[in-house]
Amino acid sequence: xxxxxxxxLSIGLLTVALGIGSCTKTTSISSVNKAATSGKxxxxxxxxxxxxxxxxxxxxxxMVVNQTSIIGNKLSVDSxxxxxVQIVKIFGPEHGFRGNASNGTHVGDEVDAQTGIPIISxxxxxxxxxxxxxxxxxxxxxxxxxxxxxxxxxxxxLRDVMEAAAEHNVELMVLxxxxxxxxxxxxxxxxxxxxxxxxxxxIPIAHGxxxxxxxxxxxxxxxxxxxxxxxxxxxxxxxxYHHDLPYVLPVNPSPNLNTAQSIMLYPSTCLFEGTILNLxxxxxxxxxxxxxxxxxGKYTFSFTxxxxxxxxxxxxHMNEVCYGLDLRGYDVEQLRRKRQINLGWMIELYNAxxxxxxxxxxxxxxQMGVIERLAGVADFxxxxxxxxxxxxxxxxxxxGLAAYKEMRKKYLLYK
Numbered sequence: 001x002x003x004x005x006x007x008x009l010s011i012g013l014l015t016v017a018l019g020i021g022s023c024t025k026t027t028s029i030s031s032v033n034k035a036a037t038s039g040k041x042x043x044x045x046x047x048x049x050x051x052x053x054x055x056x057x058x059x060x061x062x063m064v065v066n067q068t069s070i071i072g073n074k075l076s077v078d079s080x081x082x083x084x085v086q087i088v089k090i091f092g093p094e095h096g097f098r099g100n101a102s103n104g105t106h107v108g109d110e111v112d113a114q115t116g117i118p119i120i121s122x123x124x125x126x127x128x129x130x131x132x133x134x135x136x137x138x139x140x141x142x143x144x145x146x147x148x149x150x151x152x153x154x155x156x157x158l159r160d161v162m163e164a165a166a167e168h169n170v171e172l173m174v175l176x177x178x179x180x181x182x183x184x185x186x187x188x189x190x191x192x193x194x195x196x197x198x199x200x201x202x203i204p205i206a207h208g209x210x211x212x213x214x215x216x217x218x219x220x221x222x223x224x225x226x227x228x229x230x231x232x233x234x235x236x237x238x239x240x241y242h243h244d245l246p247y248v249l250p251v252n253p254s255p256n257l258n259t260a261q262s263i264m265l266y267p268s269t270c271l272f273e274g275t276i277l278n279l280x281x282x283x284x285x286x287x288x289x290x291x292x293x294x295x296x297g298k299y300t301f302s303f304t305x306x307x308x309x310x311x312x313x314x315x316x317h318m319n320e321v322c323y324g325l326d327l328r329g330y331d332v333e334q335l336r337r338k339r340q341i342n343l344g345w346m347i348e349l350y351n352a353x354x355x356x357x358x359x360x361x362x363x364x365x366x367q368m369g370v371i372e373r374l375a376g377v378a379d380f381x382x383x384x385x386x387x388x389x390x391x392x393x394x395x396x397x398x399x400g401l402a403a404y405k406e407m408r409k410k411y412l413l414y415k
Contacts, residue, residue: 042247045175045212045236046071046143052173052236053083059138062089062129064122064161068145068177068251076143076175077115088137090119091129093144093157128160134168141173145253146211148179149267150190151198151374155214159200162215162233163224171232176212176413180263182243184208184339185408187267189400190376199376204401205341206267208243208408212236216411241414246336255311256286264332268342274371276358277349278305278322282315290349291324293317298352301326324349343390350384360385 045051049071063069063077071079081087090112110119120126120133134140142161146154158174165172187205201223209217212235217223219230248260257263262285269287272279276294280286282305289303296302302323305315325345335342353359360371360381371381383393 040240042178042241042245043239044177045238046076046177048236048239049079049083052175052234053080053085056080056085056139058086060086060088060136062091062134062137062140063087064091064093064140064142064144064157066093066144068249068253069143069175070251073250077112077117081115087115087117089133090117091122091133091161092119093122093154122157122160127157129164131168134164134170137170139171139173140165141175142211142215143175143177144211145177145249145251146179146214147253147257147263147266148181148184148206148208148210149270150187150201150203150205150207150376151270152266153197155211156197156200158211158215159218159223162218162230163228165232166224166228166230169232171234172215172230173234173236174212174215175236176210176238178238178241178245178247179208179210179243180247180249181206181267182208182210182245183336184267184341185401185405186339186341186397188375188377188380188397189404191378194372194376194378196373198373202404204397204404205271205376207404209411210238210413213411213413216413217408220411221407235413237413243414256281258284258286259288261328261330261332262287264335265327265330268335268345269327271341271346271371271374272349274374275346275349275360276316276353277324278303278316280305281312282306282308282318284308284311285328286311288328289324289326290345291322292353293320293322294354295323295349295352296321297323298354299323299325340394343393346384347390351387356385 046069065075065077067075069076077087077090109121109124111117112119120129122128129140140161142158144154144157146152162172164170184206185204185208189204190199190202192202207214215233215235219233249263252258253263257266266287269279269290272290277290277292280289280303283289283303291299291301291303300323302321304321305318307313307315307318350356350359372378379396380393383396
C-alpha cells in the first residue's frame with residue numbers, strides 16, 4: 001500500500017470542534033517552520049499540551065499513534081505519560097506503532113516494551129477498535145502525521161476510528177498536524193465503483209486538508225457506516241498555520257517516504273504503482289526514480305531493486321536493472337507553483353515503453369492493484385493510451401474538482 005514516506009512541508013493554527021475550545025501556542029518543533037507573514041513558529045496540536053492535558057487528567061485515554069506522533073522530539077505517548085495522563089491502550093496503524101513494518105504487512109498485537117501499554121493493531125485482524133477494546137476508555141486520541149493524498153491509507157484508519165468512537169459513544173480528540181500538500185487540490189474525484197483499500201472517499205488525489213479538517217468532512221458528509229455521526233469530536237488545531245505554508249516534517253511518515261523529495265513527488269509518482277514500472281521500491285530512493293528493464297536503450301539512468309527488510313521485501317523487477325527517470329534532482333518548487341500533480345512523466349514513459357499493451361498490466365502491479373483504483377476513474381488508462389495531452393486530461397477533472405472545492409469550504413479550520 002502507498003502508506004510509506006518521509007519529511008517535508010506544512011503547518012498550523014488551531015480550533016476545537018466540540019467541548020475543548022480553541023488553541024494557540026507553546027513549543028516550536030523547528031525554527032525552519034515559521035509562518036511567513038508573522039514570523040511565529042508553527043505549533044502542532046500535539047505540542048500545545050496546555051490546551052488539552054488538563055482536560056485529560058482523571059480520564060482513561062487510548063491513543064491511535066505511530067512514530068510520527070511526537071511532542072517536541074519525543075513520542076507523544078511517552079511525553080503524555082510523564083505529564084500524568086493515564087494511557088490505557090495504544091492502537092497502531094499500517095507500519096505499526098514504531099513505524100518499522102513494511103507497506104501492506106499485517107501487524108500483530110503486542111505490549112510496548114518501553115511503557116508496558118497494550119498495543120492493538122489496526123492493520124492485522126481488525127481495522128477498527130472493538131467494543132471490548134474501548135471498554136472503559138473515556139477519550140480516544142488520534143495523532144498521526146498524514147501526507148494529504150487519497151491513497152495514503154492513514155485517512156482510512158481515521159474514518160475507522162471515528163466509526164468505532166461513534167458506535168460506542170467515546171469522545172474522539174484529533175491532535176491536528178500539517179498537510180505537506182495542503183497547497184494543492186488536484187486529480188480526478190474517486191468514482192466509488194473503484195473504492196478499495198487505497199481509495200475509500202469521493203475526493204481528489206490531493207485533497208488539500210489537514211487530518212482535523214478531514215475528520216470534520218467525514219463526519220459532515222456522512223462517510224461512516226450506516227450514516228453514523230460522531231457527537232464528541234474535539235480538534236486541537238495547529239497554531240500559526242495556513243494551507244500554503246511549507247513545513248518540514250520532523251519524522252519520516254513511513255518507511256518508503258524517507259526524504260523531503262519523496263514526499264513532494266509522492267502524489268505524482270505513486271500512480272506508477274498501477275504500471276509495469278518500478279518507482280524505487282527496493283531501493284533507498286523510493287518515489288523518486290522510475291524505470292523498467294524494457295526501457296534499456298531509451299534512458300541511460302538505471303537502478304536495480306533488491307529486497308530491503310522493512311521497506312520492500314519483494315519489489316517489482318527485483319534484481320533486474322531498470323532504466324528510466326531520476327527525479328531526485330527535480331525542482332519540486334515547480335509542483336508548488338503549478339499546484340498540480342505532474343502527469344508529464346506518465347505520458348512520457350508510456351510513449352517510451354516498447355510493449356504498450358503491458359504498461360498498465362495489473363498482474364505487474366503487485367503493491368497497489370490496477371491503475372483505475374489509483375487514479376480513481378475508468379478513463380485515465382484510455383486517455384494515456386490514446387495520447388491525450390495533460391491539459392485535455394485535466395479538463396475532464398474540472399467539474400468534479402469544482403464541486404469538491406465548494407464542499408471543502410464547509411470544513412476548513414485554517415483561513
